[in-house]
Amino acid sequence: MNLRDLRYLVALAETRHFRRAAERCFVTQPTLSTQIKKLEEQLGVLLVERQSGGVSVTRVGEQVVARARRVLEEADGIVAFTRQHRDPMTGSIQIGLIPTVAPYLLPHIVEPLHEAFPKLELLLVEAQTERLLARLSNGELDAGILALPLADERLASRSLYEEAFFVALPRGHPLAQKKLLRMSDLASESMLLLEDGHCLRDQALEVCALAGVNERTDFRATSLETLRQMVAAGVGITLLPELAAPRPVAGQQSSLEIRAFAPPAPSRRIGIAWRSTSARHETVQRIADLVEELLRLARVA
């Protein structure tokens, strides 16, 4: 049996006429005749009575026609459904972000993304790198925004932006008197860091190694915001990635001082990753394009 045969049958039932039915199906009458006959043979039942001057559908035929209509409706439904989804920017896409990026990047991109791709449903998940990569690999996520480079070879990735590290100091800290800091300035300090599992922790540790700074091991924060609070409370200093370093709001006093490094400033690269086999490749690229553009604009401003 075949969807085509069912279409022939329905057309025949509606026109009660082989020639007109054939015409409607854009085939010749013998074609339709043969196929209907074959269908009847396959089903072992006579579907139509061929009478001179037209065709009448048998009782069994009526039932089959009714069922055939349902089949065709469902089948056409598939086509209609996929037609809607042919546009890569429709449907839903699941994106994971690392916790040291999500709360600082998302405010910049969620609204513009929604405006640019109103039919795209963004499902955002926050998770640390390891778990993110696992969920990406097993198909639970379509894309992940995290620090590059990646170890996983089955994943493809591209860069979105590079963010410099800034030093966060409590108000009144001696180093706050300098406008730009050098690595060597930090040598006598001890650094507050995030707990294990955050890639930012590893990145900061690397900077520390270069600067000859020790980690303050009696305390590890579970989030960047906690870390910021601790610095503000005077417990120590820390490194903040660019997007997480708050712009000084005009007229607002902060107990936190942010200082940049003198070039060459340490930095980290944030990118987006996806399965190289992903069916959502196109969607991911379009999102990446927009995010890149948005970040460029935000940095200039």
Add this chain to the structure above:
Amino acid sequence: MNLRDLRYLVALAETRHFRRAAERCFVTQPTLSTQIKKLEEQLGVLLVERQSGGVSVTRVGEQVVARARRVLEEADGIVAFTRQHRDPMTGSIQIGLIPTVAPYLLPHIVEPLHEAFPKLELLLVEAQTERLLARLSNGELDAGILALPLADERLASRSLYEEAFFVALPRGHPLAQKKLLRMSDLASESMLLLEDGHCLRDQALEVCALAGVNERTDFRATSLETLRQMVAAGVGITLLPELAAPRPVAGQQSSLEIRAFAPPAPSRRIGIAWRSTSARHETVQRIADLVEELLRLARVA
């Protein structure tokens, strides 16, 4: 698009494996690969992600697969419908039975059914009511033999027979001295019952409630046969449905005594259920007719 392609797709979604899917469809892997690819091109959407080590269905793919299943079901419905219009008593029919009926009813009916309808292939499945109804509703079964009444409104049903409950006692039990028991006789007893999920358990509990008997809660049997063994071993008493209460075989001593209730004896009604839309309606009726007749004869004998 083509019904065959949809079958390929569903097989692929179920096996997550081109080769195994191809095998199931009785074609070679390249054939299935090509057709799936063609289907994807026609729909303009990627349906599966090809990864080394298997296949995963995309989100759009999942939707298409679900729709494809409906199309195929409807299409198969046409075949089934016409098949039974040729001769309702040919082909195969899948019947589910509850575990407290199957082993006691089937010996009475399987052979006569086969003799009466030699071209009908009986496929018998044993399952508890809940699972039976589920498999009936989703089309895995054509009919189900279970206790009435049913809750499910999408199913039609008719009665096959009513079976009284009997009391099973260990040999030498005081109650065994009476020929007929009243509910009130049981008041001081504690009853052994089946484990949860068996409808017989619920029915027996209802009788217990009427009789003011308590369930023996430290033990629940997984089958009627286990239950019978326990009673024979003197652990307690139980209720057995009529067909499961063994006739006393002449000359054979049993450590089990069976006693009927004085009228009005408690009983349960066993019936057969089917989807009201089932293409096998006629077949089910003919089977029900014969089963009803057979049971009537068996009861008289």
Add this chain to the structure above:
DNA sequence: AGTCCTTGATAGATTTATCCAATCAATTAT
């Protein structure tokens, strides 16, 4: 009656779709 027109059926040629066998490239397991 005879002719014309309509109906669907049939035969043979042609095009198209489907399929398989063999093989490849990539990845994973041993």
Add this chain to the structure above:
DNA sequence: ATAATTGATTGGATAAATCTATCAAGGACT
């Protein structure tokens, strides 16, 4: 490193669907 799996690809055989041309049967009209 080697073998085993994975799905993709290619070329040619096979089967199916289609078209053109024609036929036979029935009804309508002159």
